[in-house]
Structure formats: C-alpha cells, structure tokens
Amino acid sequence: MRLDKVFAIKFASLYPLYVRKVESKGRSKEELDQVIRWLTGYSPKGLQQQIGSDNDLQAFFAQAPAFNPNASSIKGVVCGVRVEEIEDPLMRKIRYLDKLVDELAKGKAMDKILRE
Known part of the structure; x- marks a missing residue:
C-alpha cells in the first residue's frame, strides 16, 4: 500500500479494528x-x-497534544519491518501504535508496554 493511502486511513475506521x-x-x-x-x-x-x-491518521498524529518522547524505545517488527528503521516520521508513529496494540493483544504487561 502506498504511503499516501496509509496516511489517509480514517482513525475512526481503524480504532474499532484495534478494539476487536x-x-x-x-x-x-x-x-x-x-x-x-x-x-x-x-x-x-x-x-x-x-x-x-x-x-485521517495524518491529522490524528499531527493533532496529538504530546507525542511520548519514550516512543523511540519501541522496538520490534510490524508487518515484516523493524519499526526503529522506518524513515518516514509519520509512518514510524503509525507503526509504533501498531506495535503497542500487538503487544497488548499478545498479553504483555501494561508496565512493559508503557515502557515504565
């Protein structure tokens, strides 16, 4: 999927998928x-x-009040790509969120997910 298509995904349509x-x-x-x-x-x-x-995801992240400075400690693979190696800043933020949702779904402890 092209980056512009990913960035145009509506957060409101993605959120229920995360919940499910x-x-x-x-x-x-x-x-x-x-x-x-x-x-x-x-x-x-x-x-x-x-x-x-x-x-859309671009606006969702652009309007984020305070992107967590500890987000850079999120490491690992999402969709076959290491999140820490993603060059596009917006795509990296999207994949950070994907990685956190994956960790939550896999049963990781909240203090570990929140990098405490």
Whole structure:
C-alpha cells in the first residue's frame, strides 16, 4: 500500500479494528485507550473526539497534544519491518501504535508496554 493511502486511513475506521483485536485476546478497550493516550498525549475526552471525528491518521498524529518522547524505545517488527528503521516520521508513529496494540493483544504487561 502506498504511503499516501496509509496516511489517509480514517482513525475512526481503524480504532474499532484495534478494539476487536485486543478484546479477542482478553484485553479491554480501556487498556487500548490507555496505550493510545500514552503514545499520543490525548486526554480521554480528546481521544473520544478523535474517534468521533473524520480525521485521517495524518491529522490524528499531527493533532496529538504530546507525542511520548519514550516512543523511540519501541522496538520490534510490524508487518515484516523493524519499526526503529522506518524513515518516514509519520509512518514510524503509525507503526509504533501498531506495535503497542500487538503487544497488548499478545498479553504483555501494561508496565512493559508503557515502557515504565
């Protein structure tokens, strides 16, 4: 998929897929929201506004109040690509989120996911 197509994906259409993924593995929507808020700095209300908006991933990350400086400690492979080697800054942020959702779905402890 071309980068411009990935960036144009609506966050509101992606979010339910994340919820389904983590809930099918026994994790909660609340845990998912906590992970997303940790990465982006959104408040609970701000995240709900994003879920209810028509924003694409580019706007979702551009409007993030405080992208977590510890995000660079997220390492690993998503879709066959090492996240720490992704050059495009927006694609790296998208893959950071994907990696965190994967870790949540795989049952990793929250303190490990949140790099505490």
